[in-house]
Amino acid sequence: MTRILLPTDFSANALNAITYALTLYKDVKCTFYLLNSYMPPVYHTEYLMGSPAQIGLGDVVQQKSMSDLEELKEQLIRDFNNPIHTFITHSALNVLSSEVTRTIQAEGIDIVIMGTQGATGAKEILLGTNTVHVIKNAQCPVMAIPSGFEYEIPEQVLFPTDYEVSLNEQKLSKLLQIVRIHGSLINVMHVHNGYDLNPVQRKYKEQLEKILHKKALFHDVPSNEITTAINNFQLKQKINLLVMVQNKHTFLERLFIEPVIKKIGFHVNIPFLVIPQF
Numbered sequence: 001m002t003r004i005l006l007p008t009d010f011s012a013n014a015l016n017a018i019t020y021a022l023t024l025y026k027d028v029k030c031t032f033y034l035l036n037s038y039m040p041p042v043y044h045t046e047y048l049m050g051s052p053a054q055i056g057l058g059d060v061v062q063q064k065s066m067s068d069l070e071e072l073k074e075q076l077i078r079d080f081n082n083p084i085h086t087f088i089t090h091s092a093l094n095v096l097s098s099e100v101t102r103t104i105q106a107e108g109i110d111i112v113i114m115g116t117q118g119a120t121g122a123k124e125i126l127l128g129t130n131t132v133h134v135i136k137n138a139q140c141p142v143m144a145i146p147s148g149f150e151y152e153i154p155e156q157v158l159f160p161t162d163y164e165v166s167l168n169e170q171k172l173s174k175l176l177q178i179v180r181i182h183g184s185l186i187n188v189m190h191v192h193n194g195y196d197l198n199p200v201q202r203k204y205k206e207q208l209e210k211i212l213h214k215k216a217l218f219h220d221v222p223s224n225e226i227t228t229a230i231n232n233f234q235l236k237q238k239i240n241l242l243v244m245v246q247n248k249h250t251f252l253e254r255l256f257i258e259p260v261i262k263k264i265g266f267h268v269n270i271p272f273l274v275i276p277q278f
Contacts, residue, residue, distance in 0.1 A: 002030045002177070005103055005112045007096060007134070009036065010068050017115035017145035018072075020271065022080050024113075024151070027181060029084040033107060034073060036065045037092045037099040065091040097133035104140050111174050116144040116268070132262055135246070135274045141174045143273045154178060154241040154271070157186045159216075160230060161208070163201035165245050165277055169211055175243055175273065179215050184241070186216040189233055193223045226260050227267070234270075243273045 006021055008014040021032070038061055069089035076087060092099045100112060116131035135142045157179065169176065179186060188208065197205065209218070221229050230242065246261050261274060 002028055003033065003108055003110045004030055005033045005035060005100065005107070005109045007035045007037070007100060007112070007114045007130075008069075008072065010072065011115070013115040013147045015072075016148065017113055018076070020145045020149070020151050021113040021143075022076065022082070022085065024154070024178070025085075025181075026080075026082060027084075028177075031086045031088060032076075033103065033109065034069050034087060034089045035092070035099065035103060036069055036090075037094045037096045038062075038065050039093070039095070062091060062093065096130050097137050100134050101137050101139070104138060109140055111140060112138055112142045114142070114144060115147060116272075135261060139276060141273055141275050143271055144268060145271050146269055149269075149271065152240045154182050154184050156237060156239050157184050157241045157243055158189060158230065158233060158237075158239040159186050159243045160189045160191065160226060161245065162247075163190060163197060163204045163208070165247060166204055167208055167211065167245065171245075171275060171277075172211060175275065176211075176215075178241070178273075184215070186212055186243075187233070187237065187239070188212070188216050188218045189229065190218070190220050191222075191224055191226055191229045192220050227263055230264070239270060241271050241273060242268060243275065245275045246277055 002025065004021060004025065006018050008018065018032075018034075066089070069091055073087045073089055090103065092102075094102070103109060104112070112134060114131060114134065131142075131144050135144070157175070159175075175186075178184060190205075205218075209216075219233075221233065224232070233239070242264070244261060244264065246259075264272065
């Protein structure tokens with residue numbers, strides 16, 4: 001039984017991500033956790049403009065969240081009619097990223113799938129931060145689905161790597177499950193800087209080759225900024241899913257280098273699976 005967490009704010013963007021998840025896992029026995037988190041009424045502009053002495057407004061917000069979740073659950077059962085899919089609703093007064101982290105631990109979640117608006121301006125960046133915060137803190141893989149993205153079978157997967165992280169089948173289990181279900185091909189892309197791989201990198205590359213075996217092709221591309229390399233690769237090959245492992249940067253790197261994951265997360269235009277380095 002695969003346990004999948006689906007955060008929702010009941011927007012079209014969130015529903016699009018949920019639709020993607022249910023389609024991606026249509027042949028897998030799953031429990032889907034529909035999560036809606038909301039903030040205390042004091043954070044709502046409408047509340048601040050009214051009387052702070054209003055009694056029970058928090059209960060009203062909670063009841064609205066719970067009823068909307070039940071309505072969404074019934075809609076999904078009706079529209080998808082999949083007997084191997086089970087739905088559990090969860091409403092919480094909490095910040096989204098904190099509640100996602102709590103739910104992952106409490107329910108043994110295997111993967112989080114959620115929408116992200118991407119970024120072209122200040123408004124979109126603010127809308128996209130929820131996804132980035134979840135990616136940064138989650139202790140399980142997180143898949144971000146761009147706004148308006150229509151489902152495609154993930155036939156071609158792009159997996160950029162620097163071969164500086166030790167990987168095993170457990171860490172890559174959700175990716176391997178998707179590859180097995182859909183017969184996907186993984187394009188492992190190493191952006192080289194003109195130097196040969198060091199002994200550690202060669203060791204980790206060999207590990208990856210053993211794990212992926214015949215499921216992958218390995219590519220070396222010329223030295224380039226990683227986001228540019230990803231975009232250039234997509235121009236040559238139709239990619240349906242982007243996968244990256246979130247490296248744990250050192251303190252100095254965090255201070256001076258904007259993490260690649262964050263940059264990609266704001267500008268991704270295809271589903272983006274981030275695997276934590278746990």
